[in-house]
Amino acid sequence: MPTIQSVAGQLEPHPDVALVARVRDGDVSAYDTLVRKYERQLFRIAQHITQNREDAEDVMQDAFLKAYEKLEQFQGNSKFYTWLVRIAVNESLMRLRKRRTGKMVSIDEDIETEEGSVPRDLADWAPDPEQNYGQAELAEILRKTIQGLPQGFRIVFVLRDVEGLSTEETAETLGLSVPAVKSRLLRARLQLRERLSRYFHKKKGLMETGIVK
Amino acid sequence: MTCKDFLALLDDLIDDEVSPNMRTELQTHLGRCGHCEVVLNTTRKTIEIYRSHEIYDLPTDLRERLHSAIMARCKKGC
Numbered sequence: 446m447p448t449i450q451s452v453a454g455q456l457e458p459h460p461d462v463a464l465v466a467r468v469r470d471g472d473v474s475a476y477d478t479l480v481r482k483y484e485r486q487l488f489r490i491a492q493h494i495t496q497n498r499e500d501a502e503d504v505m506q507d508a509f510l511k512a513y514e515k516l517e518q519f520q521g522n523s524k525f526y527t528w529l530v531r532i533a534v535n536e537s538l539m540r541l542r543k544r545r546t547g548k549m550v551s552i553d554e555d556i557e558t559e560e561g562s563v564p565r566d567l568a569d570w571a572p573d574p575e576q577n578y579g580q581a582e583l584a585e586i587l588r589k590t591i592q593g594l595p596q597g598f599r600i601v602f603v604l605r606d607v608e609g610l611s612t613e614e615t616a617e618t619l620g621l622s623v624p625a626v627k628s629r630l631l632r633a634r635l636q637l638r639e640r641l642s643r644y645f646h647k648k649k650g651l652m653e654t655g656i657v658k
Numbered sequence: 659m660t661c662k663d664f665l666a667l668l669d670d671l672i673d674d675e676v677s678p679n680m681r682t683e684l685q686t687h688l689g690r691c692g693h694c695e696v697v698l699n700t701t702r703k704t705i706e707i708y709r710s711h712e713i714y715d716l717p718t719d720l721r722e723r724l725h726s727a728i729m730a731r732c733k734k735g736c
Contacts (some may be wrong), residue, residue, distance in 0.1 A: 473729070476729075476732055480729065484721060484724065484728075486715045488724075489712075489714050489716075501714070502720070502724060504684045505724060505728075513732050554665050564665070564697045569699070570700050570703060584713045586725045587713045589715075591708070602708075633669075634672075634701050634704060636696070637704050645700075
């Protein structure tokens with residue numbers, strides 16, 4: 446049975462590279478594998494941007510179809526996943542534009558706010574504060590909180606911190622400079638922290654008496 | 659180091675992108691500034707909570723339906 450020999454010190458190619466090559470050779474089942482691998486992430490990213498479930502379903506489908514059609518244009522100098530995310534982000538923004546009947550939508554929206562750039566709430570949180578909420582209630586708090594962020598901060602936070610793209614990949618995906626990504630990320634993190642504080646504070650006194658879980 | 663200086667390097671500290679010397683300076687500031695300690699810990703917790711909780715779930719039946727629709731169109735050449 447043939448084995449793949451890895452040369453010491455040489456980086457293994459990303460497994461997506463071989464899958465993409467197979468798709469280019471006409472093997473649709475390899476694309477099936479790629480879709481399975483990334484459909485959850487794409488759906489999540491589309492939901493975060495469009496904030497609408499039906500739009501997210503459409504975006505996810507359109508993004509995978511577009512990527513399939515344009516696979517010849519994929520250069521291979523970025524990761525397939527990053528390329529796919531870029532398509533999904535653009536599709537999501539287009540979907541928002543349609544919903545707002547042509548009104549300009551961009552990732553620069555509302556970023557002029559100074560809100561949250563200086564921490565104001567300096568009280569400590571309860572240990573494991575999420576334990577004080579049920580799963581559904583916690584998810585609702587997290588959704589509401591992140592939906593309140595300006596679009597341009599939300600997308601950067603989602604790509605960088607939730608989906609795990611590097612700063613450079615996030616910059617490339619959104620067509621932003623690295624310093625712009627860094628500045629948006631800091632402000633997104635601080636704003637989210639500030640907004641979550643109201644739910645996660647230590648409840649002094651009540652905690653010890655057992656009135657509050 | 660002031661709190662403002664600390665805040666400017668907060669992300670680098672969280673993402674582990676500071677030099678050993680800078681880390682020592684940041685630790686020294688943290689040792690005497692409870693407010694910055696709270697901001698650091700709660701910001702870390704914010705990221706961790708968003709990373710570990712699925713807030714937009716894709717149910718299996720919907721996932722399968724969308725998956726089949728995508729693949730059916732790819733097989734037809736889109």
